[in-house]
Amino acid sequence: MFAGGYWGKILRVNLTNKTYAVEELPRETANQFLGGMGFAVHYLYKELTPGIDPLSPENKLAVFPGPFTGTNVPCSSRIAFAAKSPLTGALGVALSGGYFPAELKFAGFDGIIVEGKAEKPTYIFIQDGKVLFRNAQRMWGSTTSDCQVMIKHDLGDQNVRIACIGPAGEKLSHMACIINERRAAGRKGLGAVMGSKNLKAIVVRGNQQVPISNAEALKEARSTMAKAMKASPVLYPQFSKLGTAMVVDHLSAMGMLPMNNWSETGTAPVEENIGVAKQEELKVGKEHCHSCPVGCTQQLITRKGPRAGILGEPEYESFYSLGSTTGVSDVGEISASDRLCDELGLDTMSAGVCVGFAMELAQKGLLPKEQHEGLDLSFGNATTQYELIRRMALREPGLGELLTNGTRQAAKKLGGEAWKYAMHVKGLELPAYDVRGAMAHGLNYATSFTGADHNRGYAIQEIFSVPVPYPVDKDSIEGKGALTKWNQDIGTGTCDCATICAFMLTIAMPDTIVECTAAMATALTGVTFTADDVWRIGERVNNLAKAFNCREGFSRKEDTLPWRVMHEPLKAGLSKGGVISPEKLDTMLDEYYTVRGWDKTTSAPTKETLLALNLPEAARDLYGA
């Protein structure tokens, strides 16, 4: 290892041969990409052959925690899972929290690259530098909770931490997620990548202590961050108590919480049914990730109806995807659906949007009655939603098979006008913000390399005016290209690469978080990182990821938005009449590409931009030697 923040060890696991190797993490890579998603993008760009099938053994799963993960830096137990996405065909990244990320560090590695395909269902057990390949036949088909219980028993060790897939991942649903404990690396179908490799779970356990270069300096920087967190009028007073789902009230009040597959946003109040007051009735407790003093995960127990007794941990996004956009207006039902998705290993967001999509198609006659399989596909039918989740996760013939790979593929299969109501960008279903009332957020959905993703470039300035600085006119397109770049790069530098929890950025002061990240990285690694370096890392990673997509054939035409967002104005709310017309989008894109130094026709980073970011390999790939 090289001292200071990194073990200097990357674990490379080959499932085909049941072999593993420990490789050196180059100091240069550490300095240029910091960790987490940065490392993942770096390795996948370097190692994945363009054009491969994401569900073939040629794809690789990269698993990278951040530099602070496993230390007592607040909210640092985060980890990036990445691979070429079966859902989007682009580079796919999803981050998760919990205890798995820290435990991987305790096991002595800076990250894992999983290659090949096991002959039979397998799980890998990584403990203090060693790897075992274990038979997972018995866990195959199990829910994610059961799988974790079974593995703990199988190993005779209750203290292992497990990232696993459910039946959805095994069935190669393009919406399959990866679950560790009850946290999810939810999006982009990375669970299917594990499934395609016959990899049921990655299990970690260790007793190593993360090396720190300057403990005193880290303590100081950490303390600055902790103070900034305490100073937030939102973080502890509200967020710690209510979690992300408190956002329901706010977005509903703005008229920006998408309803009924985005057809009715803002036309009726949603918070009356599923807002904080209603959530509180079912709330039983909260959970923390490792090293987190906040604890934003809210636990709700369904108290009545056929799903009574089920414990869920729905985030704001699930209140949208399994609630407002499917018309389900009961907190308990949303929570139960959320849990079912987690258990079967299906992304709650894509799954819910698929349900809403099917419901609207049924209403519009675009999904013929004979294909309804006896289900009442009316908006708001919670039992139908619950059943559809199951059918999608298990890829049951009919509706399950039709919807399991997301709205884009389903619309293509159905033909006709179905595509107009498929709420996705690049195949990734839209998150819970009706961007017809938030232009930069919309531009971000259009340009994020992962598809419509609220975890890249979240336009906090448009969604919340207080306490975040730099509030902007959310309905105006002016300056939104620059703002989107700003949001994407800061988020990638701090949250995606340093793997500081994204909620720190959206709730605390962005500038402070960047400065703290730089100071903590310096203290941890012994290499000087400035705030500019953190920004630069964010920009570098976003450029390299974009280059990955361009190498796969992505161009400007994929940087777009769903038809509805571009052609049907908001019917109500603060941004009534709002729409991101193709013209508006084009104007914003032009500005965005310009500030990014990207080509306006191809949308690719120019050679100069890539070289300026020290990405010569990408420059060579896109523009020749």
Next chain:
Amino acid sequence: MFAGGYWGKILRVNLTNKTYAVEELPRETANQFLGGMGFAVHYLYKELTPGIDPLSPENKLAVFPGPFTGTNVPCSSRIAFAAKSPLTGALGVALSGGYFPAELKFAGFDGIIVEGKAEKPTYIFIQDGKVLFRNAQRMWGSTTSDCQVMIKHDLGDQNVRIACIGPAGEKLSHMACIINERRAAGRKGLGAVMGSKNLKAIVVRGNQQVPISNAEALKEARSTMAKAMKASPVLYPQFSKLGTAMVVDHLSAMGMLPMNNWSETGTAPVEENIGVAKQEELKVGKEHCHSCPVGCTQQLITRKGPRAGILGEPEYESFYSLGSTTGVSDVGEISASDRLCDELGLDTMSAGVCVGFAMELAQKGLLPKEQHEGLDLSFGNATTQYELIRRMALREPGLGELLTNGTRQAAKKLGGEAWKYAMHVKGLELPAYDVRGAMAHGLNYATSFTGADHNRGYAIQEIFSVPVPYPVDKDSIEGKGALTKWNQDIGTGTCDCATICAFMLTIAMPDTIVECTAAMATALTGVTFTADDVWRIGERVNNLAKAFNCREGFSRKEDTLPWRVMHEPLKAGLSKGGVISPEKLDTMLDEYYTVRGWDKTTSAPTKETLLALNLPEAARDLYGA
């Protein structure tokens, strides 16, 4: 502590005052009652006031592992939970396995007595001799799996072992069970006793090593037992691979697996649908209890239909109660129902028998259509079964409320002829052996102090002729009084008090197990126990338990069988025409009371019998000073 096998410490927990005390286990008690159910019966007899409401704070929950629990004696991690039963009104005992029993010993106690009632939902955490009272408000309403996950997280310790209740226990269902890990102390509604005390869970953790008086001698005795186990042609070759559910084929072939609420036993083969061959299709693995080299728990995953993805661990009894007697003929559905019962904390046996009872009443018009709540109550409807389990566990108004306290109370509420089809003895629903073809087994159902209980006095000689010695004519009543006493006392001495797993007795050689129990008890405690002593302990405990019931007002009239068993002959099978008529039962009872030294009128142990068994307190209670 006093050395050798016992800590000499009983933990007494008072939930009302949130206090606890550590009491000495008298050497005399240890010698007279050995452990497990013996200790439980001793303490409850001594401490419970006759006539108390089982769900009042005056009831006590006794929790006692056996002397070998926590050592490496094979199959010794068993524990008796006991209290006055809300289901039967008699003394209620249920044993469980898993890791909880051993961990309680590691925590430094020979057992626990829980008294009073907590003001609010509480769990107790017992670690290395100390007790914490913890708020369980957040776990209240949770399933048994979720509860265990939440408590581990709450304590920040993944290695605790937890015995808890589900929603059924909280709702005071008289069929509520106690679940530790995924093992159940299933019967007699002891989960409701915990619920009535606002006690969600008992959590144990420790690092003590069980004191052994003569390790060398224990090793030798243990080795004799291990050899006997190896010599069994059934234990490892079959039972270890197939578990209890393999019995489906055997009992079905005998025509003794009760079908459709005991109306059609043996008239159609059941093993074709739910026998071993079909079970194997869904089998994914097996589980062991602590110290068990056998591992009889089979794990099945439901692969199709609305319950696909659910992992169950159904025993033979569940294949009956949630299968043959409700007409459900799909292994996956039975397994899923089994899991639901476990999660909601409902005894699979009583719950299933209640479902079958409701189905037959519906068929016979004894449950009016307007009370069906839209459910198709036909035999064999798995979805109805699943839904009824939920409604019973959550005590939902209507059918849930009607059935949640068992068939006896439901029949009473319904009136008319419903009682004829309520398959219980003393309120406890019948296990999976149609005793019209097994007379001693029937006599045991009638006389067991806990009600119809296959875990007291299992008539192995009638059910399996090989490899068990002493086969008898199962259809004859001759000598069955003596045989029943034999079965009850050997089972209580070895399995209930020494807490050697009951499967050792039913599968290996009974005499060997008694001898090994005596030798191991001698080696462990340093006090000499002979085989006669083990028999004597079994007899003593059964007499004291009977005295408990008599003190509660039980008499000969409660030692009976369901109407159907006494009046409707078997329609098919090896014992076609078999019935235990009131006359036959009376003849057997007379013999039984005689060999027991019990009064034929009152059914109570005579004074002489009690004094001969060194139970002077019971003699005084029943017959005066």
